[in-house]
Amino acid sequence: MAENKTQPTQVPVEEFLNAVEHPARRADGFELLNMMRGITGQEAVMWGPSIVGFGQYHYKYQSGREGDAAAVGFSPRKANLALYGLTMSPEADRLLPELGKHKTGASCLYVNRLDDVDRDVLAELIRTGYNHTMTEIHRP
Structure with a gap:
């Protein structure tokens, strides 16, 4: 069986975010870093x-x-911010209509910029997604 291509690395997250070209996307990345860390x-x-996981x-x-995969995370792409692990919890169906402008994919949530969404709802999606993954999906 092939090994997963997406593995943890030793690259400093701040170094990666500082290299994001678009200033607004870079700022959103640092805001998500602090939000998800907290x-x-x-x-x-x-x-x-x-x-960033x-x-x-x-x-x-x-x-x-x-x-292995990150429980929650994000990627500041050129076209949008891709958010991972936020749509898997049972609470996501209730929270997503309150979030603001977004799209969803297989297991991703896409937003153009953080100013398009309600930060409190986003924080709740992060919390519930992380908790769901760590308690329901990850059973050591």
Whole structure:
């Protein structure tokens, strides 16, 4: 079975965020860094070249594929901010309509900029997503 391409790295998160070209996207990245760090109580770790992650869990699919991933995280992409792990909790269905302008993908939440969303709702999505992953999905 192939090893996951997205693995934790030793790259300093601040170094990665300082290299984000767009000033607004860079500022949003630093705001998310502080928000997620405060909510999760975890230090940020770079996962692969572009994902800032908090916490870690182990998954195993019925197919036999397994690996480790960040419990929650984000990536300041050119087109948007991709947020990971925030749509998996049962509370997400209730919270997402209150968030503001966003899109969802398979397990991602996409926002153009943080000013488009309600920060309190975003914080609750981070909290519930992290807690769900660490208590319901990650069972040591």
